[in-house]
Amino acid sequence: MLNVRSRLKSAAIGVLALTATALSASAGEVTLWSWRTEDQAAMEKIFAAFTAKNPDITVKLQFTPDADYQNRLSTALRGGKGPDIAQLKAYGELQPLVDGGYLDALNDSVPELKDFTPAALGGSVGIADGKIYGVPYSTPVMGVFYNTEIFEKNGIAVPKTYDEFVAACEKLKAAGVLPIAAGGANGSGWALEINAGVVGPSVYGAGFYDEMISGKAKFTDARYVKALEKIKALQPYYSDGFAGVDYTTATQQFISGKAAMFFGGAWENGSFKAQNPNLKFSIFPFPGDKAEAQPAVSAFSDGSYGLVSDSENKEDATKVLSFIASPEFAQLFADNLGWPPARSGATANDPVLKSMLEMQANATPYLTLVGFRWQTPTASSVVQAEIIDMIEGKIAPEKLAADVDAAVSTWFKPKP
Amino acid sequence: MSASRLRRAPIEWQKHRAAILFVLPALLIYCLFVVYPLASSLWGSLFEWRGFRMRDFVGLDNFARLFVDPSWTKLSGAFTHNVFWFCGIMVLQNGLGLIFAYLLFLRRRGTAFLQSVFFFPAVLSPVIVGALWRLLLTPDGAVETLLHNLGLLEGRLTILGNSTWALWVLVAADAWNWMGLPVLIFTAGLRQIQPEVFEAARLDGAGNGRILWSIALPQLMPSISSLTTLTFINTFNQFDLVYVMQGVQGNPNFATDTLVTYFFRLAFGAEGAVGITDIGLALALGTLLFLLLTVVTIGLLRFFERRTVRF
Numbered sequence: 001m002l003n004v005r006s007r008l009k010s011a012a013i014g015v016l017a018l019t020a021t022a023l024s025a026s027a028g029e030v031t032l033w034s035w036r037t038e039d040q041a042a043m044e045k046i047f048a049a050f051t052a053k054n055p056d057i058t059v060k061l062q063f064t065p066d067a068d069y070q071n072r073l074s075t076a077l078r079g080g081k082g083p084d085i086a087q088l089k090a091y092g093e094l095q096p097l098v099d100g101g102y103l104d105a106l107n108d109s110v111p112e113l114k115d116f117t118p119a120a121l122g123g124s125v126g127i128a129d130g131k132i133y134g135v136p137y138s139t140p141v142m143g144v145f146y147n148t149e150i151f152e153k154n155g156i157a158v159p160k161t162y163d164e165f166v167a168a169c170e171k172l173k174a175a176g177v178l179p180i181a182a183g184g185a186n187g188s189g190w191a192l193e194i195n196a197g198v199v200g201p202s203v204y205g206a207g208f209y210d211e212m213i214s215g216k217a218k219f220t221d222a223r224y225v226k227a228l229e230k231i232k233a234l235q236p237y238y239s240d241g242f243a244g245v246d247y248t249t250a251t252q253q254f255i256s257g258k259a260a261m262f263f264g265g266a267w268e269n270g271s272f273k274a275q276n277p278n279l280k281f282s283i284f285p286f287p288g289d290k291a292e293a294q295p296a297v298s299a300f301s302d303g304s305y306g307l308v309s310d311s312e313n314k315e316d317a318t319k320v321l322s323f324i325a326s327p328e329f330a331q332l333f334a335d336n337l338g339w340p341p342a343r344s345g346a347t348a349n350d351p352v353l354k355s356m357l358e359m360q361a362n363a364t365p366y367l368t369l370v371g372f373r374w375q376t377p378t379a380s381s382v383v384q385a386e387i388i389d390m391i392e393g394k395i396a397p398e399k400l401a402a403d404v405d406a407a408v409s410t411w412f413k414p415k416p
Numbered sequence: 417m418s419a420s421r422l423r424r425a426p427i428e429w430q431k432h433r434a435a436i437l438f439v440l441p442a443l444l445i446y447c448l449f450v451v452y453p454l455a456s457s458l459w460g461s462l463f464e465w466r467g468f469r470m471r472d473f474v475g476l477d478n479f480a481r482l483f484v485d486p487s488w489t490k491l492s493g494a495f496t497h498n499v500f501w502f503c504g505i506m507v508l509q510n511g512l513g514l515i516f517a518y519l520l521f522l523r524r525r526g527t528a529f530l531q532s533v534f535f536f537p538a539v540l541s542p543v544i545v546g547a548l549w550r551l552l553l554t555p556d557g558a559v560e561t562l563l564h565n566l567g568l569l570e571g572r573l574t575i576l577g578n579s580t581w582a583l584w585v586l587v588a589a590d591a592w593n594w595m596g597l598p599v600l601i602f603t604a605g606l607r608q609i610q611p612e613v614f615e616a617a618r619l620d621g622a623g624n625g626r627i628l629w630s631i632a633l634p635q636l637m638p639s640i641s642s643l644t645t646l647t648f649i650n651t652f653n654q655f656d657l658v659y660v661m662q663g664v665q666g667n668p669n670f671a672t673d674t675l676v677t678y679f680f681r682l683a684f685g686a687e688g689a690v691g692i693t694d695i696g697l698a699l700a701l702g703t704l705l706f707l708l709l710t711v712v713t714i715g716l717l718r719f720f721e722r723r724t725v726r727f
Contacts, residue, residue, distance in 0.1 A: 071684050175662045187663020241555030243577025377486045388668040
């Protein structure tokens with residue numbers, strides 16, 4: 001009995017000691033939550049640069065895989081146990097946190113935000129009050145990653161028209177190389193939605209987004225259907241056993257040099273390099289029917305870092321956010337991660353990033369995310385669900401377009 | 417009658433006090449972890465939710481929204497898949513399980529070993545089973561190689577990405593996982609039947625098939641009853657296998673979507689976007705699912721109660 005009592009006592013002391021350390025740790029320590037487990041090493045490097053200049057503040061990074069992140073964050077915020085700074089999703093997916101009053105607006109506290117373009121800030125604005133709730137970190141573009149060695153070996157130049165692109169695929173297939181790594185198995189619909197983001201602008205151009213938002217055009221528009229038809233027409237060049245290959249397998253096919261091309265967003269740059277430093281690859285915009293100097297590509301704000309209202313360490317956290325909004329951070333971000341930073345003006349020391357920044361010159365918002373992921377049923381939920389069957393030929397492209405239109409019509413109001 | 421009862425009541429209290437004291441801790445835990453969450457989700461289903469915050473009282477509006485599009489297509493699809501799953505398990509797992517159990521019963525030797533063989537997959541978590549079958553069924557996987565060698569398949573095996581057949585595969589994997597359960601229950605049930613009954617039937621010239629159909633089956637009603645009820649509850653709560661093998665969207669094109677995966681998407685915001693939740697709709701669905709399970713389970717138990725043969 002005595003034994004048990006003394007044990008309980010020591011346990012209680014232990015708990016007290018723990019809370020004491022937790023409390024003392026929060027002074028000068030800013031916790032930051034992120035879902036980019038892939039970027040952990042790079043992020044630690046970036047924030048070490050901050051601590052070197054601000055020795056009294058350390059940034060404690062905590063990573064949760066993307067699939068569980070939003071759930072963990074919202075649960076923690078509801079319980080008042082959230083971080084000081086949270087990585088935030090963009091556009092419609094940010095709004096529930098703004099609505100719930102979990103975040104502070106940053107318009108006054110982070111003056112550096114004035115140096116960002118409206119396109120870069122678009123993803124972190126609260127739709128109800130128009131205030132900025134996060135410091136954006138990247139505006140990725142989407143395009144065709146290609147293995148430069150395979151292209152050279154087969155004597156293929158970067159295709160300038162759609163016909164050249166198909167001819168390149170044929171040539172690769174004849175040479176026994178998998179032309180495009182892509183698959184739709186086990187929840188890979190989101191990756192195939194990105195295929196639509198890669199191919200789309202080559203058909204409907206940079207002006208289509210505004211037509212869609214103002215209600216002049218709808219998803220049933222011939223241009224959108226044609227983009228879907230093109231995605232379907234490339235089926236012979238996708239991974240063998242397309243319906244059984246998932247996103248992870250497809251990335252591995254490209255990283256290991258088995259596949260010549262991969263449709264993806266800028267964020268793949270860093271993780272491809274990290275997984276295979278010897279891979280020689282670059283990126284080009286998906287070409288349209290006619291050769292253009294700079295074809296249109298999809299771009300969007302990937303997310304931002306926001307200040308949690310319940311934070312007890314706002315002063316230090318705001319300093320960290322100001323750093324994230326600084327040119328120095330943009331440069332570190334470009335050098336260590338290789339995605340286009342949200343703040344323009346960084347120098348691209350990486351050739352792939354350089355191509356991406358050139359592509360940004362003719363960017364149009366990533367249609368299904370920027371325009372139609374605000375309320376359920378989102379355009380994405382229909383595209384992700386049906387695109388596999390469409391490529392397999394079970395659903396006509398017109399039907400998919402009509403289903404997307406019907407889904408978003410339940411809530412979407414055009415803004416003339 | 418009632419007066420005498422009243423007079424005896426304090427004595428009964430005395431008698432039951434110890435029992436109540438013993439039950440109380442379990443009851444408290446039950447209330448805390450079962451009754452309270454149930455009640456709060458019932459309560460929450462009557463409100464409008466924005467993000468994760470309860471807003472205005474809307475009565476039965478969430479329930480009404482479940483039964484109109486865009487929700488209705490998903491709800492009816494998921495319900496159909498659950499019903500299909502239940503029928504598939506009844507035939508594949510319990511039907512086959514009965515035949516296996518009967519064969520074991522006739523064999524009488526080496527049954528213990530064979531029973532453990534049947535039961536082995538059931539000790540694995542459905543998550544592991546799902547991951548295992550996913551690996552086996554990938555293009556270039558073991559099953560594809562086997563089918564190639566047998567000459568039954570040309571090209572790649574992409575059955576999990578096929579919206580026509582994916583659900584069949586999942587049901588088969590689930591049946592494989594739990595095959596040991598009906599075998600175990602039916603073998604025990606068969607052993608409980610008096611051997612004289614079987615002997616008498618044999619003397620009358622009944623064959624094995626006849627004995628199974630006319631003698632064993634009617635007497636196995638209690639086993640069939642509990643298995644059917646368990647199968648019903650398990651198939652209508654099906655989540656883990658779908659989550660592991662096809663993702664929370666019930667890929668491809670919601671072909672393997674179940675009521676619980678749909679609930680998960682509504683509650684945790686995975687309906688084509690992260691973070692956009694519809695908790696009111698999710699709680700309404702959860703409440704309906706609870707009611708459905710309760711009502712049908714009671715119905716099933718009563719149905720079998722009336723069909724149980726007693727000697």
